Amino acid sequence: xxxxxxxxxxxxxxxxxxxxxxxxxxxxxxxxxxxxxxxxxxxxxxxxxxxxxxxxxxxxxxxxxxxxxxxxxxxxxxxxxxxxxxxxxxxxxxxxxxxxxxxxxxxxxxxxxxxxxxxxxxxxxxxxxxxxxxxxxxxxxxxxxxxxxxxxxxxxxxxxxxxxxxxxxxxxxxxxxxxxxxxxxxxxxxxxxxxxxxxxxxxxxxxxxxxxxxxxxxxxxxx
Amino acid sequence: xxxxxxxxxxxxxxxxxxxxxxxxxxxxxxxxxxxxxxxxxxxxxxxxxxxxxxxxxxxxxxxxxxxxxxxxxxxxxxxxxxxxxxxxxxxxxxxxxxxxxxxxxxxxxxxxxxxxxxxxxxxxxxxxxxxxxxxxxxxxxxxxxxxxxxxxxxxxxxxxxxxxxxxxxxxxxxxxxxxxxxxxxxxxxxxxxxxxxxxxxxxxxxxxxxxxxxxxxxxxxxx
Numbered sequence: 001x002x003x004x005x006x007x008x009x010x011x012x013x014x015x016x017x018x019x020x021x022x023x024x025x026x027x028x029x030x031x032x033x034x035x036x037x038x039x040x041x042x043x044x045x046x047x048x049x050x051x052x053x054x055x056x057x058x059x060x061x062x063x064x065x066x067x068x069x070x071x072x073x074x075x076x077x078x079x080x081x082x083x084x085x086x087x088x089x090x091x092x093x094x095x096x097x098x099x100x101x102x103x104x105x106x107x108x109x110x111x112x113x114x115x116x117x118x119x120x121x122x123x124x125x126x127x128x129x130x131x132x133x134x135x136x137x138x139x140x141x142x143x144x145x146x147x148x149x150x151x152x153x154x155x156x157x158x159x160x161x162x163x164x165x166x167x168x169x170x171x172x173x174x175x176x177x178x179x180x181x182x183x184x185x186x187x188x189x190x191x192x193x194x195x196x197x198x199x200x201x202x203x204x205x206x207x208x209x210x211x212x213x214x215x216x217x218x219x220x221x222x223x
Numbered sequence: 224x225x226x227x228x229x230x231x232x233x234x235x236x237x238x239x240x241x242x243x244x245x246x247x248x249x250x251x252x253x254x255x256x257x258x259x260x261x262x263x264x265x266x267x268x269x270x271x272x273x274x275x276x277x278x279x280x281x282x283x284x285x286x287x288x289x290x291x292x293x294x295x296x297x298x299x300x301x302x303x304x305x306x307x308x309x310x311x312x313x314x315x316x317x318x319x320x321x322x323x324x325x326x327x328x329x330x331x332x333x334x335x336x337x338x339x340x341x342x343x344x345x346x347x348x349x350x351x352x353x354x355x356x357x358x359x360x361x362x363x364x365x366x367x368x369x370x371x372x373x374x375x376x377x378x379x380x381x382x383x384x385x386x387x388x389x390x391x392x393x394x395x396x397x398x399x400x401x402x403x404x405x406x407x408x409x410x411x412x413x414x415x416x417x418x419x420x421x422x423x424x425x426x427x428x429x430x431x432x433x434x435x436x437x438x439x440x441x442x443x444x445x446x
Contacts, residue, residue: 010268011268011270011272015292015294016289016292016293036312037310037312037326037328039262039275039308039310040273041264041271041272042271043266043271044234045233045234047234047302047304047305047334048266048271048272048273048302048305049234049264049271049308050262050271050273050306050308052262052308052328054325054326066239069239070239071238075271079271082271083270083272085262085272085273085274085275087260087262089260089415091418092357092358094357094358094361094439095365096426097365097368097372098350098351098353098354098361098362098365098366098367098368099350099368099369099376101354101357101361101365102357103259103277105260105275109272111270127321127322128321130321131321131324134315134317134324134325135317138317138324139321141407142318142320142324142406143320143321143404144321145321149320149322152322153322171421171424171425172423174423174425174426178366179425179426179427180426180427181366181426181427182427182433183364183366183427183433184364184422184428184433184434184435184436185422185423186420186422186428186439187420187421188417188418188420188439188442189417189418189419189421190416190417191416191418192413192415192416193413193415194314194315194411194413195314195411195414197409197411198394198409198411198412200394200397200408200409201394202394202397203319203397203401203402203403203404204402204403204404204406210406211407212407213407215317216317216407216409216411219411220411
């Protein structure tokens with residue numbers, strides 16, 4: 001597959017409502033980059049489980065990190081392949097019928113080969129990226145990771161082999177026979193907002209002299 | 224296990240950061256009920272995959288619904304057991320180090336036996352509950368489900384055998400040796416907000432005479 005289209009592949013062909021599906025890399029990447037967390041699935045003790053976790057994308061590589069003891073992460077390393085799911089909640093789509101009503105969402109599913117990042121310098125670089133994933137611009141504001149912090153963390157790369165995205169948006173799609181019913185229909189957009197920061201009160205923060213940093217100010221100003 | 228404690232069981236013991244874990248039913252149920260969607264995991268074509276979907280809880284039963292052709296849903300029915308994960312994003316916890324920085328979240332993992340709901344009257348009742356899951360109070364406002372809509376939908380029940388919850392909240396937990404660094408730390412709360420509804424413009428809605436219903440007004444007034 002070329003760089004512009006990531007599917008469909010054997011794991012990611014969308015069968016239900018294919019009109020909502022896309023396999024274009026740019027659409028998949030937009031969802032991954034906007035999602036603040038993802039779910040990675042693995043088989044643990046004979047049962048498929050999914051775990052919420054953070055992610056950082058570089059090109060067709062999704063980085064995940066966890067404690068070295070994380071069971072789902074160890075399972076995907078043992079399996080050598082993983083599925084990662086990204087879901088954005090955009091609000092409500094309220095049709096005249098319950099059947100056609102649902103949430104507005106964008107989701108992406110990627111499947112790819114799993115590789116453990118062993119090199120400490122590479123791990124340090126990726127872990128710094130994770131700080132900026134939590135909040136853009138934060139990495140340069142915090143104390144750099146220590147060697148033992150880097151060793152305690154497992155970092156894995158999932159190289160995207162195939163992916164799909166599914167988008168449910170826009171006006172409701174009612175049955176023709178429902179259109180003249182005296183029932184309100186429409187959409188209600190939803191978004192995540194951040195509220196006033198709550199500063200720590202311990203250590204040097206107790207003086208009240210340390211100002212809200214640029215990363216936090218930019219987050220609040222940008223919404 | 225009694226009704227007040229749902230774990231730990233073999234699938235749900237929290238090993239990493241056990242201080243953040245709880246197995247109390249009330250804590251698990253609160254997260255499930257506040258979550259607007261969940262992820263269900265299943266093995267499809269030899270690979271563990273997770274699928275975002277809606278859920279409705281009644282006691283220790285989690286109902287899920289999907290198209291009859293849904294591959295993950297068919298997989299959990301075949302397996303007879305499923306893991307469902309619920310994740311709430313509450314904001315940012317910004318420590319002085321990247322290692323101690325993360326998101327504020329509440330998550331719950333439940334594992335239980337899977338049962339297909341075949342009875343049409345029971346399916347109709349549960350599907351009505353799903354309309355109220357999308358938006359409380361909406362079920363009584365929409366056109367009731369038709370027999371064919373009920374037949375097109377697969378409804379499964381997951382009876383909770385074991386569950387755990389994990390909560391990351393409150394002030395940052397910095398290393399003692401980081402406390403005097405001249406670095407801002409604190410938390411930034413996040414929440415989902417709903418914006419002005421966008422009414423449909425087709426059918427009877429084109430007249431502009433159908434008022435925003437109580438369900439939507441209550442959603443907007445309550446935030």
